[in-house]
Amino acid sequence: MKKIYFQNSKGQILCGTQSDVGSDLIVIICHGLGASKDHVQYVSFQQELNEKGISTLRIDLLGHGESAGEYNDLTLTETIDDILSAKHELEKQGYTQIGFIGSSFGGVGGIMAASIEPFKFLTLISPPTYYDIHEMVKSSIYVLRELMKVNKKTTKNKAKINMKFFKDYGSHDSYAAAEKILEPVLIIHGDEDKIVPLVKSIELHKRIKNSKMKILKGADHHYTDAQERLTKEIVNFAKEQYKENKT
Numbered sequence: 450m451k452k453i454y455f456q457n458s459k460g461q462i463l464c465g466t467q468s469d470v471g472s473d474l475i476v477i478i479c480h481g482l483g484a485s486k487d488h489v490q491y492v493s494f495q496q497e498l499n500e501k502g503i504s505t506l507r508i509d510l511l512g513h514g515e516s517a518g519e520y521n522d523l524t525l526t527e528t529i530d531d532i533l534s535a536k537h538e539l540e541k542q543g544y545t546q547i548g549f550i551g552s553s554f555g556g557v558g559g560i561m562a563a564s565i566e567p568f569k570f571l572t573l574i575s576p577p578t579y580y581d582i583h584e585m586v587k588s589s590i591y592v593l594r595e596l597m598k599v600n601k602k603t604t605k606n607k608a609k610i611n612m613k614f615f616k617d618y619g620s621h622d623s624y625a626a627a628e629k630i631l632e633p634v635l636i637i638h639g640d641e642d643k644i645v646p647l648v649k650s651i652e653l654h655k656r657i658k659n660s661k662m663k664i665l666k667g668a669d670h671h672y673t674d675a676q677e678r679l680t681k682e683i684v685n686f687a688k689e690q691y692k693e694n695k696t
Contacts (some may be wrong), residue, residue: 455538457511464515465508465535467598468499474546474569474691475504477535481553482523485514490676494550497684503691505548508535510555524617528558533566548690550683553577553645553670557623560690564626569688570633572683575670578623578653627656634660635686639668639675 450468466486469475476498478491486507492684495505509516510531512523532549548569551559556576563571584643634657638650654662663682668675673674 452515453506453538455534457527457534460532461511463509463511463531464533465506465538466495467504467506468495469504470499470502472502472504472550472691473544474687475506475539475544476550476687477532477539478505478507479535479549479551479555479559480508480510480513480534480682481555482555483513483520483553485509487514490672490679492551493676493680494683497680498687501684501691503687506535506539508532510558521614524579524614525554525558525561525621526617528554529561529565532558532562536562536566536568538566548572548687550574550687551576554672558624560630561621561626563632564629567630567632570635571630572635572637572686573653574637574654574672574679574683575639575645575649576623576650577640578627578649620670624656627653628658630657631659633686633690635682636660636662637665637679637682638662639665639670639672642670643669644670 450466453465453467454462454467477662478486478494480486480488480491486509491507492640493653495507498505508531510523512518512520536547546569547564549559550572552574553576556573557578559571559573560576636650638647640647650662654660665675665678668679
């Protein structure tokens with residue numbers, strides 16, 4: 450396991466933790482708003498995937514963890530760029546099979562990124578997709594406040610809700626982007642999620658041709674009492690894709 454640094458398209462330095470276990474497949478693990486690559490959930494994903502022979506790269510988005518920038522600099526546009534920059538870094542290393550796991554806001558970034566450049570597969574965990582800016586603003590104010598209660602220790606600065614973030618988010622059509630995705634996709638959502646409604650993922654599932662959905666009973670947005678079940682679903686899906694890659 451090693452720490453790596455790479456640049457986004459603006460030349461800002463991003464940080465990641467890479468674990469190479471000799472596999473042809475490597476999986477980018479992307480956190481949500483206010484979290485970081487070192488959150489116990491993402492470390493668990495990495496450890497379990499590595500034990501199954503799959504390499505990983507946990508990344509910090511702009512303004513989070515050990516990456517450059519301020520928390521308030523992050524937008525969906527920046528997130529897309531960060532994800533693709535991580536993918537390009539791995540391609541420079543020689544990887545051609547690159548999967549993606551994105552949690553919450555990181556999952557939306559993955560949808561948008563995959564509509565631009567294909568991945569081997571995507572796993573989307575409770576991604577907050579919205580039809581229009583009005584719905585998104587109303588929901589996101591609550592979402593950001595709730596996420597900061599949980600992730601305040603991992604954020605560089607106290608989050609401030611600003612219209613720049615909302616306007617940028619509203620300029621992207623995640624459902625239209627989803628319809629462009631052809632690679633295998635696993636969508637995971639808890640039926641007790643009070644932050645991102647389950648219906649969002651149900652609609653997303655309808656939009657992505659090659660997708661399957663797993664609803665975890667009793668799970669909230671943070672999978673507080675469902676970490677083991679969440680990790681199991683993620684690892685099993687990645688193993689399926691890796692097996693197909695080797696045959």
